[in-house]
Amino acid sequence: MAHETPPRWDRDMRQRLERGEAAALAELYDRFASLVHGIAQRVLGDETAAARVTREVFALIWEAPQGFDPEAGPMRTWIAGLAHRLAVQRLRADLGGRASAAERADAAAQVRSASTAARADYIVTAMPAPLREALELTRFQRQDCRQMADRLGITEAEARRRLRLGLQLLSTADQYDAEGL
Amino acid sequence: MTTPRPGPGREPDETATDGAWDHAARVPRPRDGSADFVRSSTRAGPPPGAEDAATIPIRLPEANDPMSTHHHLMSLLGAWALAACSPEEAERVEAHLNDCGRCADEAVRLREAVALLEPQHCLDLDPRLRVRVLEGCLARRPARWPVPPWAAPLDAEAARLDALLNDMAEDEWRTPVALRWFDGDRRQVLGTSVAGVVDHLLSGDGLLARAVGLPDPLADRAGGNGGAGDDPAARTLARWRETPEPRAEPRAPWLPWREQTRALVRAAAERGDAPRPAGDLPDGYLHRAFACWIHAGDIADAVEYPYGPPYGTHLRLLVDLAARKLPGSIAGRRRAGLATSPGAAGRTIHLEVEGAGGGHWYIPLDSPAAAVSRTEARGAVAHVALDDVVFCQLAAGRITPDEVASGGEGDPAVIRDVLSAAAALSRL
Numbered sequence: 001m002a003h004e005t006p007p008r009w010d011r012d013m014r015q016r017l018e019r020g021e022a023a024a025l026a027e028l029y030d031r032f033a034s035l036v037h038g039i040a041q042r043v044l045g046d047e048t049a050a051a052r053v054t055r056e057v058f059a060l061i062w063e064a065p066q067g068f069d070p071e072a073g074p075m076r077t078w079i080a081g082l083a084h085r086l087a088v089q090r091l092r093a094d095l096g097g098r099a100s101a102a103e104r105a106d107a108a109a110q111v112r113s114a115s116t117a118a119r120a121d122y123i124v125t126a127m128p129a130p131l132r133e134a135l136e137l138t139r140f141q142r143q144d145c146r147q148m149a150d151r152l153g154i155t156e157a158e159a160r161r162r163l164r165l166g167l168q169l170l171s172t173a174d175q176y177d178a179e180g181l
Numbered sequence: 182m183t184t185p186r187p188g189p190g191r192e193p194d195e196t197a198t199d200g201a202w203d204h205a206a207r208v209p210r211p212r213d214g215s216a217d218f219v220r221s222s223t224r225a226g227p228p229p230g231a232e233d234a235a236t237i238p239i240r241l242p243e244a245n246d247p248m249s250t251h252h253h254l255m256s257l258l259g260a261w262a263l264a265a266c267s268p269e270e271a272e273r274v275e276a277h278l279n280d281c282g283r284c285a286d287e288a289v290r291l292r293e294a295v296a297l298l299e300p301q302h303c304l305d306l307d308p309r310l311r312v313r314v315l316e317g318c319l320a321r322r323p324a325r326w327p328v329p330p331w332a333a334p335l336d337a338e339a340a341r342l343d344a345l346l347n348d349m350a351e352d353e354w355r356t357p358v359a360l361r362w363f364d365g366d367r368r369q370v371l372g373t374s375v376a377g378v379v380d381h382l383l384s385g386d387g388l389l390a391r392a393v394g395l396p397d398p399l400a401d402r403a404g405g406n407g408g409a410g411d412d413p414a415a416r417t418l419a420r421w422r423e424t425p426e427p428r429a430e431p432r433a434p435w436l437p438w439r440e441q442t443r444a445l446v447r448a449a450a451e452r453g454d455a456p457r458p459a460g461d462l463p464d465g466y467l468h469r470a471f472a473c474w475i476h477a478g479d480i481a482d483a484v485e486y487p488y489g490p491p492y493g494t495h496l497r498l499l500v501d502l503a504a505r506k507l508p509g510s511i512a513g514r515r516r517a518g519l520a521t522s523p524g525a526a527g528r529t530i531h532l533e534v535e536g537a538g539g540g541h542w543y544i545p546l547d548s549p550a551a552a553v554s555r556t557e558a559r560g561a562v563a564h565v566a567l568d569d570v571v572f573c574q575l576a577a578g579r580i581t582p583d584e585v586a587s588g589g590e591g592d593p594a595v596i597r598d599v600l601s602a603a604a605a606l607s608r609l
Contacts, residue, residue, distance in 0.1 A: 019325060019326065020322070020323075020324050020325025020326055021324065021325070021326045021447075021450060022315070022319060022324035022326060022327045022328045022450060023326070023328055023336070023443070023446045023447045023450045025315060025318055025319075025324070026311075026315060026328065026336055026340070026446070027443060029311055029314060029315060029340075030311075030340050030343065033306060033310070033311065033314070034306055037306055037310075051307075051310055051313075054310065054314060055313065055314050055317045058314050058315075058317075058318055059314075059317055059318050059321050062318040062319075062321070062322055063318075063321055063322050116297065117297060120294075120297035120298070124298065135263070135298060138260070138263040138264075138265040139263060139295070139298045140350075141350050141351060142350065143265070144260075144265045144266065144267070145260045145265050145266055146267075148265070157256065159260070160256050160257055160259060160260045160266075161256065161259075162259075163259030163260050163262075163263055163265065164256065164258055164259030164260070164291070165259070166259065167259045167262055167263070167290075167291040167294040167295065168259075168287075168290075168291070168294075170294040170297055170298065171290040171291060171293060171294035173294070173297055174293075
């Protein structure tokens with residue numbers, strides 16, 4: 001699940017990429033490939049096309065790492081934005097001028113769902129760590145409130161509060177403009 | 182907002198009725214998978230089942246203040262949406278949703294939010310995509326500091342194992358794993374856990390770390406017996422003694438192991454782009470990649486995940502490593518009196534490995550240091566053909582010489598000796 005990369009990690013990564021370190025490129029891939037692929041897959045709904053967009057996104061970053069501005073926000077958000085943009089471009093190119101109204105509506109829905117997902121990903125990385133941890137424990141490790149409270153040394157009421165608050169934050173993800181990333 | 186009313190009777194309340202009954206009927210029960218959740222889009226018209234809902238008796242805990250009950254149940258909504266409350270609590274929440282429009286609204290929103298939670302990695306991401314993406318990038322802008330070809334398998338295998346570990350729940354880290362190897366011709370088995378295997382990798386990689394000038398994680402152990410010995414098996418056993426099974430924090434070795442593999446790959450790249458620096462370093466890296474793959478396979482077997490072989494060009498390097506070590510192992514077995522074929526002079530065996538990692542190797546049988554000439558290669562006394570993955574599993578002690586399905590021609594005693602010598606390459 002999403003781990004926020006600290007600003008320092010982001011800056012170091014940009015510097016290593018600029019320096020031409022292949023090992024840094026591999027680390028970048030390991031950290032962000034499923035984010036990029038996931039967004040592309042949501043927009044395009046096709047494995048082959050998603051893999052192509054993934055290749056394109058990493059090639060762009062590797063060729064021009066200075067495109068990332070650490071002042072403008074986390075690297076994760078920048079990469080999510082690139083993935084979204086390239087995937088939408090590919091979708092539009094694939095549809096061309098011949099698409100029917102229904103196809104266009106489908107495509108618009110896919111783009112919207114991908115924007116929401118990318119936004120949700122950002123919200124999860126940006127929320128306070130205790131909330132993120134609570135969500136991870138229940139969603140991915142299948143712990144119930146009691147187990148989670150035991151494990152974190154908090155009351156069950158606090159465990160419940162964190163889950164509700166985390167989900168409330170996350171539920172704002174679809175309140176943004178589809179192109180808002 | 183809806184004011185909850187004590188049941189079972191309901192008095193219609195103009196501010197709440199519509200919202201409450203509308204929503205209650207379409208708040209779905211939380212399930213394990215959330216992908217199937219259908220966004221509630223029916224704002225218009227009476228929802229199907231609204232009448233049924235009206236006939237469900239409302240259960241509220243007895244003798245409770247309704248307002249505090251409402252607050253209590255509302256505080257449970259997040260846990261309910263994530264299926265993280267007890268069955269009794271879930272029942273009470275669901276009964277409450279029939280009656281409370283505000284909670285029903287929130288329940289819908291939170292259920293939708295659960296569907297937006299995505300794991301960071303998905304195991305389904307094809308590991309071959311990594312190689313293709315990285316190669317594609319490097320073709321467009323060559324690296325100033327490339328990862329040398331002999332360090333690339335460790336880079337890729339560590340990433341693959343990392344993705345597998347990332348998909349495992351904490352208790353899966355305690356799954357028992359049996360490690361197998363050969364001591365001479367005797368099969369050895371030692372039990373540990375998934376976490377113990379990662380510790381074993383960490384400790385083995387530590388020797389290579391020391392060789393490239395990185396800190397050895399076992400170097401500064403207080404108390405001595407975990408100290409930085411040079412025997413790999415002794416190091417692992419010392420480390421296991423420090424953390425008896427079952428482990429309280431089975432994931433503890435994960436991050437140190439991963440960070441160390443990253444540091445090793447960086448260290449290889451920092452040595453510049455000399456294709457084959459002198460010394461044992463390239464083989465040291467290949468050996469650790471081999472260990473990483475084989476042990477990842479042990480872990481995957483233990484937790485019943487599928488796990489494929491390394492990328493073709495990487496597998497070829499690992500097969501080559503094992504093939505190059507064969508003459509020494511053959512000589513060692515002969516010295517130990519384990520060889521079944523009588524000694525002679527200048528004989529060669531033709532090892533043919535099939536598959537993406539395959540190729541042809543001509544192995545000297547009688548003099549480990551000998552280079553095999555073209556003439557000697559043509560006069561090979563035996564020919565063994567086996568699959569790339571099978572050959573590596575044999576050399577790792579994961580399968581026995583008897584289990585190897587190999588096509589062979591020539592002296593059966595020689596073939597037997599060579600297969601046993603491959604198995605004898607395995608270590609803890």
